[in-house]
Amino acid sequence: MSQKLITGRLSVHRDGFGFVTPETAVAGLDRDIFLPPDSAAKAMHGDRVAVRIVRLNPRDGRAEGDIVKVLERVHESVTGRFRLRRNKYYVEPWDVRLHGWIEIPAALVLPKKGKPVDRVGAAAIEVQTPEDLEGMIVTAELLEFPSRDAEGVGRITEILGHPDDFGVDVEIMIRKHRIPHRFPPxxxxxxxxxxxxxxxxxxxxxxxxxxxxxxxxxxxxxxxxxxxxxxxxxxxxxxxxxxxxxxxxxxxxxxxxxxxxxxxxxxxxxxxxxxxxxxxxxxxxxxxxxxxxxxxxxxxxxxxxxxxxxxxxxxxxxxxxxxxxxxxxxxxxxxxxxxxxxxxxxxxxxxxxxxxxxxxxxxxxxxxxxxxxxxxxxxxxxxxxxxxxxxxxxxxxxxxxxxxxxxxxxxxxxxxxxxxxxxxxPIPYRVHEPPDAKKVAEFEDIAAQFGASLGVKPVAARFRETVRRRDGRKSGRDIIVTDANLPITSRHYQKLLARIEGKPEERILSYLMLRSLKQARYAAENLGHFALASGCYCHFTSPIRRYPDLVVHRVLGALLDGQSAPYTLPGVEAISEQASKSERAAAEAERELVEWKKVKFMTGRVGDEFTGLIISTQPFGFFVELDDLFVEGLVPIASLAGDQYGFVENTRRIVGRRTRREFKVGDRVTVRLDRVNGLERKLEFSLAGSSFATPGKSRRPRSS
Known part of the structure; x- marks a missing residue:
């Protein structure tokens, strides 16, 4: 293989493998570079790395790589649970994408000031010995970074409190997503x-x-x-x-x-x-x-x-x-x-x-x-x-x-x-680009099961059984788009939303349509806004809480005063990139905290029954969103009694081999909450009562 190195950001999966997103386009490479666990362990999630391609499939542009060098470290510290194991002290990272515990030498366990972080509702935390910290959430400054062959080393700088203490969950999210939260003097x-x-x-x-x-x-x-x-x-x-x-x-x-x-x-x-x-x-x-x-x-x-x-x-x-x-x-x-x-x-x-x-x-x-x-x-x-x-x-x-x-x-x-x-x-425009043809094809494949379609011309695509899915573990079905020139417009989405309004499939198809779209972002180039059907759009109305709005105000002020442009195009490009990055981190932190709070709320409801909607089917089971609570969890395929159930890839349905009973996206079911995994913020359900779908042939798609 070529020895040319490719630079990009490392994204690590909780199971150890990872992907690197190249910073620039690479000839013959159609997607992120897959890294097996041994290679991904050479760096930490979010690091900027240099990768060498070790295997490339020219047919589909899939590549496997190996990390050669860490170019930029993004983690100066790690937040997690304090652990005592075999007379040694460790921090177990809260972020499951950060693999490996951080060892804390005994002399560096207690912060020099001996005070907890100042947070809303914080009670005094009495810590006299390292053993008093067991199970608490702490922050450790990294002195030595973890690698494939060695644990990281750090020192405790903050004691946040117990995981269930009021306000600790917010402090964890702030640090996990590296959100600046203290104003300099x-x-x-x-x-x-x-x-x-x-x-x-x-x-x-x-x-x-x-x-x-x-x-x-x-x-x-x-x-x-x-x-x-x-x-x-x-x-x-x-x-x-x-x-x-x-x-x-x-x-x-x-x-x-x-x-x-x-x-x-x-x-x-x-x-x-x-x-x-x-x-x-x-x-x-x-x-x-x-x-x-x-x-x-x-x-x-x-x-x-x-x-x-x-x-x-x-x-x-x-x-x-x-x-x-x-x-x-x-x-x-x-x-x-x-x-x-x-x-x-x-x-x-x-x-x-x-x-x-x-x-x-x-x-x-x-x-x-x-x-x-x-x-x-x-x-x-x-x-x-x-x-x-x-x-x-x-x-x-x-x-x-x-x-x-x-x-x-x-x-x-x-x-x-x-x-x-x-x-x-120059200003930071708020842009929203049209969806990728592959995302549209994936949506159309699922929507067809409900007799629905965006109404765009058939997407030129083929299906292929893959050796490795994106998660690196399972074989599965992938869509290969052979013609990316798709005349998709916002009207296609708008009209389908109108057709499904009030129907049982409205919730799930609306969600899947949203998933098929790209994320809006800031850019120095005016690329229009697909979802708003606007040819020119920016953010002006919230300068207290969004930096791009403040920039737009300054530019508008310069125009009112007859002055020259206060920002250069490269300057606006840098501002747009930083603002988009900050927005994504904030949205992810907000979303994750809400999910965590929902899971904590459900802890006291183990054994209760709920009605809900199947929103996703997978080879290992199906996910259900509960009515009114906006909480989702997994019904494992192994928990389905009365038959041996299997996942049918091309229809994305779970079907009983003997009874032909099936479960598909959009079905309503009654489930019982069996288990709450607070650490991983996951809920596990089983079917309750007579929640099985009616045996028989699959519903014929309606024309639309």
Whole structure:
């Protein structure tokens, strides 16, 4: 094989093998490079490595490699359980992708300061001897990195507490996903120097909106109010939409300590019971937050919109507002539903809310006409009591009040993007590229079992039995796309969503459609936004919690002042890459913590029965999502009684050999919770009652 080295990031599977994603395209290589466990153990998950190809299949571009050198280490420390084994001390990494325990020499077990980390709800932790730490969650600084032949060595720097202590789960996620969570002293010093009072000289040079009954509309627990809105009807019958966004750029200057930290953080991270803000609280919930009844500086987008939803005129300006009310989604929804008490309390604002509802409907219908996709998948809401204990899981509300703010923010983002793009100034666009043909083919293969299709031309593809699946363990069925030129549009997705609305398969097919799409990201090149069916889009409306929005504000400000572009194209490319990376880490941390909390909540319900939907079938069993709880778990194929069951690859069904009873995606079943694996955050179920599907032939797909 060629001795040319390929560089990329190592992704390690919990079972030890790994993959390296090349940083640049490699001729003849169609996918990530597979690394067997012996090779993957030479580095840690996330490291940047140099790999030599040792085996390449020219037919499909699959390659196997070996790590030659570690180019960049991403882990300076490891968080995990403290363990005492055979008179030695170790840290067992919480992240299962970090293989091998870290040995802690006896002299380095107790932190020098002897204090636990400062966290919400933390109680004093009495630690006198290393043995007192057994089972606790700690952080160890790495002194020697683990390798294939040797354990890593470290020293304890933090004692977080027991895994079930309040707040420890958040601390683990922060460290696992390497989320910056402590502001450096210089940042805090700058933040303390910020004054909330607006100088009259600054207000005088801005457009004054303080006489308007502008409002913010947010969730009940929100403290950082980015946006405020106002709608009026013009004499010509059109609407005037004003979207006022906190002028963070006024307070955060390029190159300042706060700015440098914000670049690194990229985004605020929202956990169920706390947030890790991008900006210090003096700004995020103080000077920048659009609190009611106080003067605040804003960047404003003013749009005249006709009855088709077209923006017929627009302008942008620096402004000063005084929010009339801090409204909640719940209250505005109730007002629009006719709640007499709230309509009386906010009588002066009711006509404004009615106009907002009317305009939001017009904007939504316009987006629908152009092909914008709205999956409206349920999101879990973790519920707590006054002591911080989790009490339940429910569906997060998404009512008309949420939708009208969404529509107004989308309109403002699109208007700003088009304005800046026309000037040719570089900004981080929010882009969403069309799906890969292979992902579409995989979705169509499953959708056909429900008689559904995106309606695009047949994907030129073939199926092949693979020797190794992506997980490196099982043989299986792979789709090879032979013609990647697929005329897929957002309308194909939109129309299928409309066809399956209200049907039993709606939930699973909507989820699978979403999975077939690429992730949205930031980019210096305007590539359009597939899901929104928008040719030009950016993020402008949340500069308190997203760094790309702050950049867009600065660029818009330069345009307003007649100045040259404040950022170069390479500079915006670097910002976009960092922001996308931060966003992915935040989303993964938020998702994983919610899953962990859901599993912990289910610990006390072992033996209970639930109804749910089969959302995935695998050779080892099928996964069920429970109704109303948004919790999923595995029903192992070995637990299915009364027959010998096997997995049929080409139909993705689990079928009994004698009875022909089958289980497939979309089936409803009743299950019993048998086991909770808290360490791996997994639930295991078995079938309860008469949950077996009716024996007989498979359902014939319906035409659509």
């Amino acid at each position: 210089q940042v805090l010093e700058e933040a303390r120097a910020v004054r909330e009072e607006i100088p009259e000289s600054e207000a005088a040079r801005r457009e004054d909106f303080r006489g308007l009954d502008i409002v913010t509309i947010d969730g009940e627990t929100a403290r950082d109010f980015d946006d405020a809105v106002w709608v009026d009807r013009l004499p010509n019958g059109n609407f005037l939409l004003q979207v006022h966004i906190a002028d963070v750029a006024y307070f955060v200057r390029p190159g300042s300590a706060i700015d440098r930290e914000a670049i690194v953080r990229g985004t605020s991270v929202y956990f169920p019971d706390r947030a890790v803000p991008m900006l210090p609280l003096e700004l995020s919930t103080g000077a920048c937050s659009l609190k009611p009844k106080v003067d605040r500086l804003v960047m404003s987008a003013l749009m005249e919109i006709d009855h088709r939803g077209d923006v017929v005129a627009q302008r942008f300006t620096r402004g000063v507002i005084r929010s009339a009310e801090r409204m909640t989604y719940t209250a505005v929804h109730a007002i629009l539903q006719g709640d007499p008490a709230l309509r009386d309390r906010y009588a002066a604002l009711v006509p404004r809310f009615e106009l907002m509802k009317e305009l939001a409907g017009i904007l939504n219908r316009k987006r629908t006409r152009r092909g914008s996709i709205d999956f409206d998948l349920p999101e879990p809401l973790i519920e707590f009591d006054e002591f911080g204990e989790m009490t339940g899981i429910s569906r997060a509300p998404r009512n008309i009040a949420h939708r009208l703010i969404e529509e107004f923010m989308l309109a403002a983002n699109e208007a700003v993007a088009g304005h800046v793009a026309a000037a040719g100034y």
